[in-house]
Amino acid sequence: MRFVSGVTSALALVSGLVMAAPNLAPRAPTTEEIQSAKSVEDFRDLAMQALESQQADLQRRSEQGSCTLENARVRRDWEHMSKCERKGYIKAVQCLWDLPAVDTEFSAAQNYFDEFVAIHANVTDFVHGTANFFTWHRYLIALWEDTLRDQCGYKGALPYWNWYKYQSALHLSPVFDGSDTSFGSTGEYFPHNGKGGGCIKDGPFVGYTINIGPIRPAMNGYEPWMKDQRDYNPRCQRRDLVHAASERYTVDGLYDLLAGDHSHTVELMQNEFQAAGTLSQHGAGHYAMGGDGSDVFTSLNDPAFYLHHAMVDKLYWMWQALHPKEANTVAGTLTYMNIVPSRNGTVEDELDVGILGPHLKIKDTFNTLGGTPYCYIYE
Ligand SMILES: *[C@@H]1O[C@H](CO)[C@@H](O)[C@H](O)[C@H]1NC(C)=O
Ligand SMILES: *[C@@H]1O[C@H](CO)[C@@H](O)[C@H](O)[C@H]1NC(C)=O
Ligand SMILES: [Cu+2]
Numbered sequence: 067m068r069f070v071s072g073v074t075s076a077l078a079l080v081s082g083l084v085m086a087a088p089n090l091a092p093r094a095p096t097t098e099e100i101q102s103a104k105s106v107e108d109f110r111d112l113a114m115q116a117l118e119s120q121q122a123d124l125q126r127r128s129e130q131g132s133c134t135l136e137n138a139r140v141r142r143d144w145e146h147m148s149k150c151e152r153k154g155y156i157k158a159v160q161c162l163w164d165l166p167a168v169d170t171e172f173s174a175a176q177n178y179f180d181e182f183v184a185i186h187a188n189v190t191d192f193v194h195g196t197a198n199f200f201t202w203h204r205y206l207i208a209l210w211e212d213t214l215r216d217q218c219g220y221k222g223a224l225p226y227w228n229w230y231k232y233q234s235a236l237h238l239s240p241v242f243d244g245s246d247t248s249f250g251s252t253g254e255y256f257p258h259n260g261k262g263g264g265c266i267k268d269g270p271f272v273g274y275t276i277n278i279g280p281i282r283p284a285m286n287g288y289e290p291w292m293k294d295q296r297d298y299n300p301r302c303q304r305r306d307l308v309h310a311a312s313e314r315y316t317v318d319g320l321y322d323l324l325a326g327d328h329s330h331t332v333e334l335m336q337n338e339f340q341a342a343g344t345l346s347q348h349g350a351g352h353y354a355m356g357g358d359g360s361d362v363f364t365s366l367n368d369p370a371f372y373l374h375h376a377m378v379d380k381l382y383w384m385w386q387a388l389h390p391k392e393a394n395t396v397a398g399t400l401t402y403m404n405i406v407p408s409r410n411g412t413v414e415d416e417l418d419v420g421i422l423g424p425h426l427k428i429k430d431t432f433n434t435l436g437g438t439p440y441c442y443i444y445e
Contacts (some may be wrong), residue, residue, distance in 0.1 A: 099112060134435070163178075226380055237444075250267070
């Protein structure tokens with residue numbers, strides 16, 4: 067018991083003053099505060115306030131592990147990183163082309179960059195429109211971040227692409243401006259219904275070969291080349307920045323997911339987030355990259371995939387912080403949109419990332435602040 071009631075001694079008064087301190091601990095944001103958020107920055111600040119209040123609770127119950135909000139790795143907006151930091155990240159990604167492939171099943175994979183593509187392609191039907199969509203992709207990009215740090219000397223955190231800036235001028239976004247600190251801009255002209263679509267022609271990834279896919283290209287004029295992730299198809303990476311897509315991930319859509327009609331349960335939220343057939347926030351990002359980044363199986367061939375999925379994870383992270391009662395639940399089945407019917411997923415199900423890492427139970431991946439392999443927050 068923290069408070070002793072009905073005691074009037076001086077001692078009780080003194081301890082009462084001392085014990086009042088926890089009241090200064092941050093309180094969770096109210097529904098009204100959440101509903102008055104206007105921007106992704108507002109939502110992020112409210113998510114941090116919510117996490118601070120949850121951390122204060124954990125500390126009172128002495129359940130806080132060694133990961134805290136203060137020492138967590140901070141995943142930042144690409145634009146907010148210095149040019150030197152961006153070059154450090156790019157150099158580490160390029161290093162993956164020099165790391166050998168390790169699995170024996172996907173022989174098309176020539177290097178460790180390809181391994182990520184192959185593993186994702188292998189399980190595509192079981193990690194999209196499913197109960198594990200958020201947690202599986204969270205795990206994949208965390209393994210990518212760890213690989214860059216452990217194998218390629220990267221010192222920072224995984225960056226994210228802030229969708230809500232440069233939506234109508236993607237070529238000005240520091241992610242896609244074509245400079246040596248970007249992922250290159252739109253590709254060469256390739257005959258289709260858009261402007262680019264061919265090989266990227268600027269930025270640090272020109273000349274880097276991709277080897278797997280396409281399997282289900284979304285761009286007009288691309289033929290699926292291979293039946294699966296075992297066929298070897300060396301080629302350049304292609305891109306077509308598409309504003310018709312980028313203009314679809316609006317702040318209204320963000321609001322809907324985090325505070326509006328689709329925010330109340332994980333089922334509503336995820337179905338809207340990755341709605342099939344419409345350009346939801348998740349899909350719109352992929353189609354905005356066009357080219358190889360818009361193939362649901364092999365979109366990882368565009369290295370900007372990881373910045374896109376870090377933004378997906380940032381939204382999920384904010385949603386979890388702002389909906390703590392729902393944060394550790396899943397909805398949906400084990401198969402894409404349940405087209406091939408399967409049972410409902412559960413938090414006991416395991417996330418399979420092939421040779422990239424050990425299986426993890428979904429329930430052990432909800433928290434990004436410890437009690438899981440993760441210790442990170444988003445700027
Ligand atoms: C699966 O989940 C849905 C809601 O998401 C629910 O209506 C249904 O009853 C569940 N099925 C089983 C067998 O539990
Ligand atoms: C490919 O996916 C299947 C089905 O999920 C899985 O059983 C198999 O282990 C995966 N293969 C590799 C090499 O990861
Ligand atoms: Cu995916």
